[in-house]
Amino acid sequence: MREKKHIDRLFQEKFKDFEVSPNKSVWKNIERELKSKKRKSFIVPWWYKIAGAAAILTLIFLAGNLIFTNFEKIPIVKSEPSEKLSPSSDKILQKEIETNQSIVSEDNSERTINREKPISSGDNIIFIEPQKQVSGQAEDQKKLNGITKSGDNPKVRVPNSIAKDSEKEHLQSGKNPRLNEISEVKKPVEGIAENKTDYKKTISTDEEGFDNSKKVAVHSNVQTKTANNSGLVKTDIENNNKKEISSDETIPATKEKEKSLLEVAAQQKEEKILENEENTELTNTNWQISPFAAPIYYGGFGSQNAIDPSLAQNESESEVTMSYGVNFSYKISERLKIRSGVGQVSMAYNTYDIAFATSVKSAVFSNVSYSSPTTDNLNIVPLKSIQSGQNSELLGRSPFTAGTLHQQIGFIEVPLEIEYALIDKQFGLSVIGGASTLFLNNNSLVINSENGRTNIGKMQNLNNVSFSTNIGLGLDYKISEQFDINLEPTFKYQINSFSGNNNGFKPYYFGIYTGIGFKF
Amino acid sequence: MSLEQLIAKCKKQEIKAQEQLYRLYSGKLFSVCLKYSGNYAEAEDTLQDSFLIIFEKIAQYSNKGSFEGWMKRIAINNALQRYRKQRIFEIVDEEALRTPEVEVDEETISLEYLLNIVQNLPDRYRMVFNLYVLDGFSHKEVAEMLNITTGTSKSNLARARGILKEKIEKKDYVKTAKSL
Secondary structure: OEEEEEHHHHHHHHHOOOOOOOOHHHHHHHHHHHHHHHHHHHHHHHHHHHHHHHHHHHHHHHHHHHHHHHHHHHHHHHHHHHHHHOHHHHHHHHHHHHHOHHHHHHHHHHHHHHHHOOOOHHHHHHHHHHHHHHHHHHHHHHHOOHHHHHHHOHHHHOOOOHHHHHHHHHHHHOOOHHHHHHHHHHOHHHHHHHHHHHHHHHHHHHOOOOOHHHHHHHHHHHHHHHHHHHHHHHHHHHHHHHHHHHOOOHHHHHHHHHHHHHHHHHHHHHHHHHHHHHHHHHHHOOEEEEEEEEEEEEEEEOOOOOOOHHHOOOOEEEEOEEEEEEEEEEEOOOOEEEEEEEEEEEEEEEEEEEEEEEOOOOOOOOOEEEOOHHHHOEEEEEHHHHHOOOOHHHHOOOOOEEEEEEEEEEEEEEEEEEEEEEEEOOEEEEEEEEEEEEEEEEEEEEEEEOOEEEEEEEEOOEOOEEEEEEEEEEEEEEOOOOEEEEEEEEEEEEOOOEOOOOOOOEEEEEEEEEEEEEEO | OOHHHHHHHHHOOOHHHHHHHHHHHHHHHHHHHHHHOOOHHHHHHHHHHHHHHHHHHHHHOOOOOOHHHHHHHHHHHHHHHOOOOOOOOOOOOHHHHOOOEEEEEOOOOOHHHHHHHHHOOOHHHHHHHHHHHHOOOOHHHHHHHHOOOHHHHHHHHHHHHHHHHHHHHHHHHHHHHHHO
8 A cells, every 4th residue: 555654754663673693703803802902901001000110129139229328328327337447446546556667667657758759858948947847746745644635736727737747757757767866865754655646647638538437546546555555655656766776677567557457448448439439320320311212113903903893804014113202310318310301113013915096985994084075085995805706795886905004103292201221330230111292294195006196085083182001121341431322122002092993903112212321 | 481581580690591582683683773774684783782681781671661662773773873873964854754655466565575575775865764663762762873864764764765755665566566
């Protein structure tokens, strides 16, 4: 029975209870996808776990580093001098003072000669005057327990007077035996007192770099020794003075002992110098700038294709591309650097075995924004689908061309990373972790075929701003104090490069960054 | 098991529950996919992708509103995804905007035939016809969903109706000719 009917109503009524069971294979496919997704979902937590563990390790290293550097500093100041100077050095000092002042004076005389080298012989006259003054002071010192007053001694006090002081010392203690033999005989007790202070001075001049606390420790040792032994010293003075000239045999043994003390002082001085060097290095070369270049390999977890699900079965491969830019780093502690920079990173990805032809009816890739209306009518399908008879309605009647889909992506990368040095010597090894912000600046899709290059358009599911998490290993070799060569294999996992439908494609890239670092 | 319980289990990504949900709704959603797709194979692909998205995003469903409606919307969006970027700018023919009436013998015209002629509509016409006529979206909504103007939506609808009317009448004609 024919009747006139509104066309919309006809369809609405007919389709009202429309329900069709799909083929069973559909569920099979869904099930397979769900299971493979579960496997994939393992990868992401795994990645976050590794990144988390790396961050925690970095914090532990940092904390440990701070604690241990603090501990290291304290014992150097407090324990070493007391260990080396107290019981054994007591004996050394005692013996030295008891047995022979001449050791001290001879030692001093050696130094005198050294220091006097630049001075002309006529200058000796000038030294005599200060000697008088000083010996007067020494008498005062003797009255006031000599050594305790040494702190008030202008010789010690006056800055830049060390050289002069030592010159005075020579004269006081008769370092120039030819000149001062008589004065020593005349004033034996004075001589000892002077020698005591001389000894003190030899230590203090040797210890120019020492902390005040150390000086005090040494001085007090000397004071007690000299006080205890003053009696002995006094009685032995004349003999000693004679020995000074005659007996050279005692010198080597006692001198050795003295050397041991001097060695300690020298060692500590060296340590101090090293420490200073380290400090200056820390303060002066905190910044580093390193231009870099790297070959980049782009890939993705999952067997899917980001362009269209229909291409999932197609063979695809990344091209090796380049990244280049500049990194800056700032040294926040001995081992830890924070770094940033700016770089250009390019990626290229080929999907092989596609076929394309123009036709009236178009099969459009879901994630492609076509560049012109003509490319809208360009049908691109997997070559296999034509060979197997599918898509015949699309391409069956029109001639098709086989080709390769070439996808180019470029980003401006701004990283923020932490670098922890495991080895920091001539050859350095470090771990690097952090994240990068990626600003999309190139996005194109072309077909390369025997007919040439056809521009298709661009991917429409790429985010303009995305992020990556980075983990890498840094190797560097120091050419000089300021320059080093770096090699950093780094893995970067892109977090949100694609918006919405990326067909399960999880991209990453791997680069071997090489560059030259300049510290300033 | 109630629907809420089933949804809760699907949120935990339990594969048994997912299968049950699929069995409950695949028929209805497949009909949607068939209407919006050019052919059966394409409809299957759309259905498969839609269910994968449903299972992935089910945690976002907040138990407010129709669950079936939510799933249907995902299926439609997914079907549209393939065609959304086609922008067809055509001059609106005011004459064509009138809704045509067809003379039809309802008993002789099958649902299968109607589906077939819908599927054979050019993509841009099929989308608009399905959205506006069969799924009740306004031209404004259709325009937003397809990223086209309302004018284009109206014009595409008119052309779709024209093609369908022609095919129905042609079929009727063939049938009448045979019976003579």
